[in-house]
Amino acid sequence: MLARFALSALAIAGAGTAQKTVYQAEDAALNGVKVGTSVTGYTGTGYIEGFDESADTITFTVNSSTSQLYDLELTYNGPYGDKYTNVVLNNAGGSQVSLPATTAWTTVPAGQVLLNAGSNTIQIQNNWGWYLIDSISLSPASQRGPHKITTTPVNKNANADARALLKYLGSIYGKAILSGQQDQASFDWVVQNIGKTPAILGLDLMDYTVSRTSRGAVSKDVDHAISFAKKGGIVTFCWHWGAPTGLYDTADQPWYRGFYTDATDFDVAAALGNTTNANYTLLMNDIDAIALQLKRLKDAGVPVLWRPLHEAEGKWFWWGAKGAEPAKKLWGIVYERLTVKHGLNNLIWIWNSVDPSWYPGDATVDVVSADTYSQGDHGPISATYNNLLSLTNDTKIIAATEIGSVMEPAQLQAYQADWVYFCVWSGDFISGGQWNSLDLLKRVYSDPYVLTLDEIQGWKKTGKKKSLRFRG
Incomplete structure (x- = not known):
């Protein structure tokens, strides 16, 4: 049975700051992977290890009261070198996420997810494998302002x-x-x-x-x-x-x-x-x-x-x-x-x-x-x-x-x-x-x-x- 998390009350904390909600990987549905505890510094009751086969996944089921874009972060440990993972929303679009080598528990941006009103799945798929996953977190995304890009070439002599x-x-x-x-x-x-x-x-x-x-x-x-x-x-x-x-x-x-x-x-x-x-x-x-x-x-x-x-x-x-x-x-x-x-x-x-x-x-x-x-x-x-x-x-x-x-x-x-x-x-x-x-x-x-x-x-x-x- 998939672990279920509710986003129906993503609260506004303090003076209007959107609250970040953390989901422990060990509480999600696991396929081909297992809970580990030997690497210290994790949050919750453990972390997920054993990403060594292409079909290995962690699946979170998240309920949202509205359709909304959220910023996604991922906390991991990378003792086996630079790796990539895939984060896939609702079995369709997602992102390849870089996990640079590290022996410390590290949080990295993992793109965004556009949650539907109702039930959603966020799945971490093996990709390169050989990393440890502690948790993911979601917070409502802010609307991006106008771009600040330059269209002046760096070569001052550009034709x-x-x-x-x-x-x-x-x-x-x-x-x-x-x-x-x-x-x-x-x-x-x-x-x-x-x-x-x-x-x-x-x-x-x-x-x-x-x-x-x-x-x-x-x-x-x-x-x-x-x-x-x-x-x-x-x-x-x-x-x-x-x-x-x-x-x-x-x-x-x-x-x-x-x-x-x-x-x-x-x-x-x-x-x-x-x-x-x-x-x-x-x-x-x-x-x-x-x-x-x-x-x-x-x-x-x-x-x-x-x-x-x-x-x-x-x-x-x-x-x-x-x-x-x-x-x-x-x-x-x-x-x-x-x-x-x-x-x-x-x-x-x-x-x-x-x-x-x-x-x-x-x-x-x-x-x-x-x-x-x-x-x-x-x-x-x-x-x-x-x-x-x-x-x-x-x-x-x-x-x-x-x-x-x-x-x-x-x-x-x-x-x-x-x-x-x-x-x-x-x-x-x-x-x-x-x-x-x-x-x-x-x-x-x-x-x-x-x-x-x-x-x-x-x-x-x-x-x-x-x-x-x-x-x-």
């Missing part, structure tokens, strides 16, 4: 194209979301099967990297970008940067996996130790090779939503493998070399990690973002959005630069999760049916809140859409 793009993003921020799709083949699948053309085409400079071109890699992604821009579209590039040397190039770790930490012995911290070592020179050569491609885009009048060193805090790519400081140092070098040495003033700089200790600073970041994958969860990813909101005190536009499952537009609006665009990853993520059904994709792409290519025409000249159909 008119880049300035128009950032201005346009600011003009729709919180009012609509741009649709996006990674990879030309998957983009074409969307057009053919959904009958709509995404506003953003996501591409990769991966196969312009020296360690790959020297092994025969070729790419047409810059050509695809120029072609799409001529149609009035917006392009974004990431860079799966194959390590410049030290690739294992074995049967288990072939050269084409060379951007992964486990496929190379390249040490970014050592390479950045001084400017005279050979590996530092190789890094600069790689940046210069990529600069040639970005210059092609600049010369063609194409501004780029530019996302290098993505997912650094995950440490699964070599540029994040040695921790935050080398990654931030490399970011600064890439920024300086591309903007100052190469004069690439067509770039909007997108940082792609959430942890504040990894953030390189407002001076070199135009947009903050996250990549999130939670199969079958079409919720607003509100925990991650809110963490990014806090990262820059709401001064930077926020983007969902890679997703697996598309978000329900109604939930984005209800949760005030104002992602400026989404970009679904390629292959089975968009076309396989497991992450997104075709019916869902058609419905999302037809929603007034979701903008497609035909609805953004003229953005570069005006900084605005010609005929807005979004609400707000």
Whole structure:
């Protein structure tokens, strides 16, 4: 039988402060997990441990007298390293929540939940597992005020194209979301099967990297970008940067996996130790090779939503493998070399990690973002959005630069999760049916809140859409 908690009398405490209500995990319904007591410092009569299988869950049933948005917090202990959990409301939308490594009981924001009047379930699902859960808490959410974002590029020499793009993003921020799709083949699948053309085409400079071109890699992604821009579209590039040397190039770790930490012995911290070592020179050569491609885009009048060193805090790519400081140092070098040495003033700089200790600073970041994958969860990813909101005190536009499952537009609006665009990853993520059904994709792409290519025409000249159909 599910444990039941009443929110029918969430009291107003003292001088008008909304009361926080705490729910002990050991009182909820447990599946595949158990109550523990050996790690001291918990509240209540124990905590929940044993998250080691994909089906492991804790389920709270919460009764609410009204339909209302609540802030959710989660208290945990993370003795086994950095982890993620999923928090899912009423078996449908939710959030992936980061649980950084800690040996102390720690409370973190876990997004928001829009409770229905009556009975609701809040479920903690395993995801990465291997953490301890003490409790959750709910408090009524405050209505968020106007955003404080800037639309002035951090590069003072940004050209008119880049300035128009950032201005346009600011003009729709919180009012609509741009649709996006990674990879030309998957983009074409969307057009053919959904009958709509995404506003953003996501591409990769991966196969312009020296360690790959020297092994025969070729790419047409810059050509695809120029072609799409001529149609009035917006392009974004990431860079799966194959390590410049030290690739294992074995049967288990072939050269084409060379951007992964486990496929190379390249040490970014050592390479950045001084400017005279050979590996530092190789890094600069790689940046210069990529600069040639970005210059092609600049010369063609194409501004780029530019996302290098993505997912650094995950440490699964070599540029994040040695921790935050080398990654931030490399970011600064890439920024300086591309903007100052190469004069690439067509770039909007997108940082792609959430942890504040990894953030390189407002001076070199135009947009903050996250990549999130939670199969079958079409919720607003509100925990991650809110963490990014806090990262820059709401001064930077926020983007969902890679997703697996598309978000329900109604939930984005209800949760005030104002992602400026989404970009679904390629292959089975968009076309396989497991992450997104075709019916869902058609419905999302037809929603007034979701903008497609035909609805953004003229953005570069005006900084605005010609005929807005979004609400707000």
